[in-house]
Amino acid sequence: MRLSSVILAIGLLLALAAYLLRDLPPPDQIRFAAGGRDGGYWNIAEQYQEILARDGITVEIVETAGSVENLGLLATDDVDVGLLQGGIPAEGLPINALGTVLVEPILVFVNKNSSVPANPSLWDGLRIARGGAGSGTRVAVDELLTRLGVADRNELSDLGGEAAGTALLAGALDVAIFVAPVGAEYLKPLYASETVDLLRLSHTDAISLRLPFSRVATIPSGAISLGPVIPRAAMPTVTLLARLVAVEDLHPAIVDRLVLAAREIHGENGIFAQQGQFPTTEAVDMPIDAGALKLLIEGQSAFHDWLPYWIAAQIRRVLLILLPLIFLVIPAFQVLPVLYRWTMHRRVWRHYAEIRKIELDLTEELDAEALRGLEKRLARIDRQLATMRLPPPFRSGAYDARLHIELVRRRISEFLGTDAV
Template sequence: MFRILATALAVLITAFALWWLSRGIIPPSTVRFAAGIENGGYWHIAEQYRDILAEDDIDLKLIPTAGSAENARLLANGKADAGLLQGGITLDRDIETLGAVFTEPFLIFAHQTDGTSVPTNPARWSGLRIAAGAAGSGTRAAATSFFNAAGLSNKSNTLLPLGDAEAAKALADGRVDIALFVAPLSAPYLSTVLADADSTLLQLDHTVALSRRMPQSIRVDVPSGAFGLNPPLPPEPVTLLGLVARIVGQPDLHPAIVDRLVEAARRVHESGNIITPKDKFPSMDNTSLPQNAYARDLIADGESPLNGFLPYWVTAQISRFAILLLPIVFLVLPLLRALPGLYQWSIRNRVFRHYARIREIDNEADATDDPETLGALRAELIELDRHIAALKLPLPYRGYAYNARMHIDLLRKRIALRESETSTAATG
């Protein structure tokens, strides 16, 4: 019986595994990827991902957008399968993160000439012209979050829809007082403001308080000379706010695609840069969104050793099934441990359930002197003995039947003695 139950359970688990693996074991050949502004920073990173996925014949279709905010909309509307998302961008539906991949400094440059100065405490900004990124861009979303953290109202300053190269030129020309950028230090358009003697990278006051009020932000230490060494720019180390960018994807993104995107992120980002130590990314820290379970394990444990022997998409399916099977195993193991006890109980119960009637017969025999009643009880015991003797029990459990029959025999003899004594008393 136990073997039958264990075999049935194994068959069910195997059937479930085959059914699950059959649900799209081969990954799609094309993946839609929301990649931000064409030829922008995110776009160039997405191009590197595309080249890596092409090694496995996966076509990463890059979708140009206005920035992270539009990336989020495309993902929410199901018009993109995966994409890059700037830190602080939120989503209304369940999109999963495949990992944080790099930190983007939140750069604040001010145009300061003799007699004019922009306060380093942003709460004191008032009446300033601020290039805060185009509508729908990640820079505008970060600027909004920053203003909220600093306690600035929308009417305190004039926000202009200028970003990247346009914002850099407007700052150098003196058409804006502040330009905000969410960009890598190597962004080419920053050379315009770096070359302008009147443009200064602001070292804000209260960066700790600001970072704790801005979602997905951290403090970033930028060493002197990070932009250039001759002359050193910045001349002194500065501490800036930084936003953690993430790769995100649909909850039903094929595990093989998750596998390749995580591997692409590892190859592109693990070497670090001037503000990020080696091997910091990819990571599941500072991601905020629900985490893709397979991506989380890949980042924590690295590539599966099976990748050296099996195609990556087979390994991905095996790993996915292992993740799904784990909760089932935790449920099934206690059941497997309980099965022998349940089986033993069921066998014993086939014999022991008759003891209730045996006890009743014993009590009834003690309570009567009627020969007919005693004879009927003895006859019932004989029938019980025949029934228990006919039970087909496994060899290790036959002792239960022998013990029951012995008890019946003892009780039957005692009743027969009572019958004899009663009959003698009646005839005497």
């Protein structure tokens, strides 16, 4: 193998490594589908924005109507990540879950003057805010009222969020239903109102059985507020589990940052969660990103402590590419000096075959013309050796070869009876 071929092969290997590793650096900006600016999802998205900014990642928060619109934007690749309410189907779409991050209760606020029954199957002739178009609240409320058989017995309004709360406070509604974090900003005027009450639903276990993906959890007395005490007594409520989801080709380093941010944001003690309970793989009900799954199950690796986050997040990918190259390139560099010396020596040695052939020809009886032909061949070889460019450590071989040529030429001169040229 020629030296140039080896160098070319090493160059190709390094070029291949550079090509395979070209996507290691993550993008410096992502788009996050939240809900309305007055909603709990927006506040959560702002926390992600703040945390990812520590690593120089800009999070552009996209205002949406809610989970349904979030899902649509993710499906069309118009955003990179978003929050998705439990029960919103995402089968067959190019998105993955990064984990379940949040318990969202179904909160029912009522006008105290409306005498709304605690059993929702008895609701009749009520003005009910079911959530705006594109919101997850609307999907959940429509499903619940339909399964309870009361959807057609009441007047349903397409208001949600702050608009629904304002209408309820103004007496334009009897009931406003929200699927939201209990600390959502637009709920605070409702908690503080003397004309609106947080309804304690009866038969919550039976209601949950009728609403897919839901479960019953208890809001402790005073969990929302201790002054005044809200709720006044421990209150079972139907809840859904919200998921952090992303497009399936989201950069692994961004997935890593989002999952770690989710731990910081959602991992504290809360009304519905113990320390470290979220994020989790529980109730994900859709494909989960492989990197997120590994991080959720195994936690951070030691590489996170001393490598840049975008390398630590992909260390296995890096090693998968670099280790074979290391095993190939290091031995290659060890062989290169030997191969180089062999190549330099070979440039001289390849002439010895012809010199040796000329010596063998001299053992035969040749006429003067044949001898002069051999002499010309030796002169040509001598000129090639004399003009050969060799590094100083390898010139001695050329000198030795020329001395050998001189000895053969003297023998030819003896046969011709002349002095050596």
